[in-house]
Amino acid sequence: MSSTYDTIANIIAETCDIPRDTIKPESHAINDLGIDSLDFLDIAFAIDKAFGIKLPLEQWTQEVNDGKATTDQYFVLKNLAARIDELVAAKGT
Amino acid sequence: MRFEYFQLIDRIVEINLADRMISSEAIVPTESTIFEGHFPGYPLMPGVLLIEAMAQTSGWLVVAMNRFERMAFLAQVKDAKFRTFVTPGQTLAVKARVVHEGSGYAVTETSISIHGKPVCDATLTLRILDFPNQDVRNRMRETAARVGFPSEVSANG
Numbered sequence: 001m002s003s004t005y006d007t008i009a010n011i012i013a014e015t016c017d018i019p020r021d022t023i024k025p026e027s028h029a030i031n032d033l034g035i036d037s038l039d040f041l042d043i044a045f046a047i048d049k050a051f052g053i054k055l056p057l058e059q060w061t062q063e064v065n066d067g068k069a070t071t072d073q074y075f076v077l078k079n080l081a082a083r084i085d086e087l088v089a090a091k092g093t
Numbered sequence: 094m095r096f097e098y099f100q101l102i103d104r105i106v107e108i109n110l111a112d113r114m115i116s117s118e119a120i121v122p123t124e125s126t127i128f129e130g131h132f133p134g135y136p137l138m139p140g141v142l143l144i145e146a147m148a149q150t151s152g153w154l155v156v157a158m159n160r161f162e163r164m165a166f167l168a169q170v171k172d173a174k175f176r177t178f179v180t181p182g183q184t185l186a187v188k189a190r191v192v193h194e195g196s197g198y199a200v201t202e203t204s205i206s207i208h209g210k211p212v213c214d215a216t217l218t219l220r221i222l223d224f225p226n227q228d229v230r231n232r233m234r235e236t237a238a239r240v241g242f243p244s245e246v247s248a249n250g
Contacts, residue, residue, distance in 0.1 A: 038168060041198050041218055048195055057196040 005081040011046045025078035053087040094119050101146040105241045108157050113191040115154035119146050123181045138179035143213050147203040151189040151217050155199050157246045169218035176211050
């Protein structure tokens with residue numbers, strides 16, 4: 001699994017006091033790990049700092065609310081890692 | 094400062110959008126019913142209200158950075174330290190700096206000093222949301238005018 005995934009899994013474990021070995025690439029941050037929106041702000045802050053990006057949380061939330069995306073696309077950790085990789089790649093262009 | 098209206102900030106001294114910094118002034122009232130309980134015969138400004146003063150100052154900075162289009166709400170207090178007592182009549186110098194602006198939230202490092210002596214500091218997270226309606230926005234503008242919010246950063250709308 002990518003180092004991006006390992007980084008965010010470690011951030012989640014530290015930020016939310018969740019045992020690292022219970023966090024899987026298939027874990028859904030909200031539905032499986034029980035992370036609420038406030039805790040996710042902490043995670044977003046740590047991810048923003050770690051990767052030098054700005055997770056577009058408001059855009060993602062809007063897309064989910066409008067039915068244009070599912071939460072799985074953004075909050076299943078392997079998918080979140082892929083979104084982060086895209087944001088990092090876009091930053092370099 | 095008027096505790097009963099939760100007006101912790103008397104005056105915005107400066108907003109520097111380039112450096113994402115703000116400073117404000119807050120004068121602790123000489124008399125308040127709060128001092129009758131905190132503590133009887135030994136009046137001290139409560140630490141939770143010092144946090145509120147730092148949150149309000151941080152909030153005005155975030156509002157300014159969002160051109161008065163959005164509002165800030167306190168979401169998290171981290172590493173709050175109270176280093177000395179604050180007594181009635183003292184003038185607080187409140188400072189805040191946005192250290193990270195995320196999507197829908199901002200993180201500030203904020204502090205209060207009196208005559209250069211550190212009083213307290215904390216790291217705050219504020220959610221950034223749309224004003225719930227135009228009336229709230231208008232009322233916030235009235236409050237902004239009272240504390241000297243610079244008109245050039247709220248010129249539109």
